[in-house]
Amino acid sequence: MALDIKRPNGTEDILPKDIYKWYTVEKIAREVAETYGFSEIRIPTFESTNLFQRSVGETTDVVQKEMYTVKAKESEFTLRPEGTAGTIRALLQNGLLNEALPQRVFYMLSCFRHERPQAGRLREFHQFGLEMAGSASPSADAEVISLAKSILDKLEIKNIELYINSIGCPVCRAKYHEALRNYFESRKDDLCDTCKDRLVKNPMRILDCKSEICQEIGKDAPIILDYLCDECSNHFETLKKYLTSMEIEYKVNPRIVRGLDYYTKTVFEFVTTEIGAQGTVCGGGRYDGLIEQLGGQKIPALGFAMGIERLLIVMDKQNCDYIQPKTCDVYFATMGDDALNQAMILSQQLRKDGIVAEFDVMGRGIKAQMKYANKIGALFTIVIGDNELENNIVKVKDMETGAETSICINDKFKNSFTDIYLDKVLNKMDEDDNSDLLFSFLGGEDNG
Ligand code: HAM
Numbered sequence: 001m002a003l004d005i006k007r008p009n010g011t012e013d014i015l016p017k018d019i020y021k022w023y024t025v026e027k028i029a030r031e032v033a034e035t036y037g038f039s040e041i042r043i044p045t046f047e048s049t050n051l052f053q054r055s056v057g058e059t060t061d062v063v064q065k066e067m068y069t070v071k072a073k074e075s076e077f078t079l080r081p082e083g084t085a086g087t088i089r090a091l092l093q094n095g096l097l098n099e100a101l102p103q104r105v106f107y108m109l110s111c112f113r114h115e116r117p118q119a120g121r122l123r124e125f126h127q128f129g130l131e132m133a134g135s136a137s138p139s140a141d142a143e144v145i146s147l148a149k150s151i152l153d154k155l156e157i158k159n160i161e162l163y164i165n166s167i168g169c170p171v172c173r174a175k176y177h178e179a180l181r182n183y184f185e186s187r188k189d190d191l192c193d194t195c196k197d198r199l200v201k202n203p204m205r206i207l208d209c210k211s212e213i214c215q216e217i218g219k220d221a222p223i224i225l226d227y228l229c230d231e232c233s234n235h236f237e238t239l240k241k242y243l244t245s246m247e248i249e250y251k252v253n254p255r256i257v258r259g260l261d262y263y264t265k266t267v268f269e270f271v272t273t274e275i276g277a278q279g280t281v282c283g284g285g286r287y288d289g290l291i292e293q294l295g296g297q298k299i300p301a302l303g304f305a306m307g308i309e310r311l312l313i314v315m316d317k318q319n320c321d322y323i324q325p326k327t328c329d330v331y332f333a334t335m336g337d338d339a340l341n342q343a344m345i346l347s348q349q350l351r352k353d354g355i356v357a358e359f360d361v362m363g364r365g366i367k368a369q370m371k372y373a374n375k376i377g378a379l380f381t382i383v384i385g386d387n388e389l390e391n392n393i394v395k396v397k398d399m400e401t402g403a404e405t406s407i408c409i410n411d412k413f414k415n416s417f418t419d420i421y422l423d424k425v426l427n428k429m430d431e432d433d434n435s436d437l438l439f440s441f442l443g444g445e446d447n448g
Helices: 016-035 049-055 061-065 084-093 138-154 170-185 193-201 203-208 212-218 230-245 308-317 337-351 366-375 386-391 413-432 436-442
Strands: 046-048 069-072 075-079 103-112 124-133 161-166 264-271 280-286 301-307 330-334 357-359 380-384 393-398 404-408
Touching: 016 103, 016 124, 016 138, 016 308, 046 049, 046 084, 049 061, 049 075, 049 084, 061 193, 084 103, 084 124, 084 301, 124 138, 124 308, 138 161, 138 230, 138 264, 138 280, 138 301, 161 230, 170 193, 170 203, 193 203, 203 212, 230 264, 264 301, 280 308, 301 308, 330 337, 330 366, 337 357, 337 380, 337 386, 337 413, 366 380, 380 386, 380 413, 386 393, 393 413, 404 413
Parallel strands: 330 357, 330 380
Antiparallel strands: 046 075, 069 075, 103 124, 124 301, 161 264, 264 280, 280 301, 380 393, 393 404
16 A cells, blocks of 8 residues: 655655664764763754744745744744754753853754755754863863764774864954955846845855856855964964864865854865765864853854764765664564463563563464564574473573573573673673674663
8 A cells, every 4th residue: 555644855764773873873873972971862853933043044045945944823833953053042041051161061962954855865864962161271172073073083084074164263264255246246246136136145154055057156256364363373283283282183275164154264065975975974172152142141162063874875885884783682482372481480580681582473373473583683582381380491492503502591591691691792792893792782881
């Protein structure tokens, strides 16, 4: 039967067979962020529309063309197109910016932008991002960039370039806008309609327009680096010095202006050429005016966000290692109700130690149960029938080698099984040099 309701264009289902890839990125990103002193924050999926208008900016593509906005009774809300605005709103609303600074928070969230879908560009996508509020020092810029790089390195992503730029502060921006207006004025009629308007309100946005003609016209536009004031210039030079001393390779790319209005001074992107046009896997920068703009104190801040889908496209392409998914450790094949009941009890015991145990809930015959155990890749099977119940002894079968070991169903059952299981897991680790199997047994650090 044909399904007549499909998922919306530009969205994806993340299926159980792929979820371990997401766990890998989330686990590594979280762990690295925590080593830099960041803690997780969770914010609402939707916010008042004017939060994004006032932060992301009225003249950006995101606000002008891409927001999912709904009217609910008298209010207007928008599905978050990014995580920074909501995070800063939450820091402000909950008084966290009155506490010890810097505040360092990270988030993993879905974002919504009504863009034209293509590989690596979705309408619902996911970001790992973070924000640090309180420091005006370029050392904070270096810290945040080094954090992003550590995540990419830990994920073993290769062939990725770091581009940095400075887009100045309102002081140098005013002079730069003037230069841009002069430059674009002569080609004004060729610009797209949105950019004609931007020429008056915010000419720097023309450099970020997705229209080919605007991009072509913008190619020889003046660059902001030539207009930086002394303070912004010194900030940028010091950042470069820090990056060099931390052995973080970078290229200055004066064409990076970012697509969101809140940025000041440092902006950066990590870009790969391996996945086509949507190669920016991480983007971020400093936004020293945003907190004040949203009604808070004059507190400088900065951050970045990585697109998780894009990271996974690169990781798949580069055959990066993922933390292996948990699969069935032991499958109990049962004959009759009493055997099923016993399998339930034994499964419960093993699961307390993080062992993945399954038994038949489909009422299948023993042959079909074994076939199923094979299909799901069970490491061991244990058959329980009348004989086993009578003697309180079961055979643990290693599905790979066929070897069988008898163990008693008594209060030592869990220990006996665990011995056999650990033996197998450690042997496998030796063979595969794959410590993730042990990770899977220990259920991560929590049960370690
Ligand atoms: P952004 O550059 O708009 O920055 O997005 C960050 C990352 O999200 C991009 O580099 C990309 O990997 C991913 N991304 C963006 N749009 C899409 C899409 N349509 N489909 C798939 N992935 C996408 C921000 O969102 C800022 N809030 C980052 C930031 C945090 N700046 C300071 N703090």
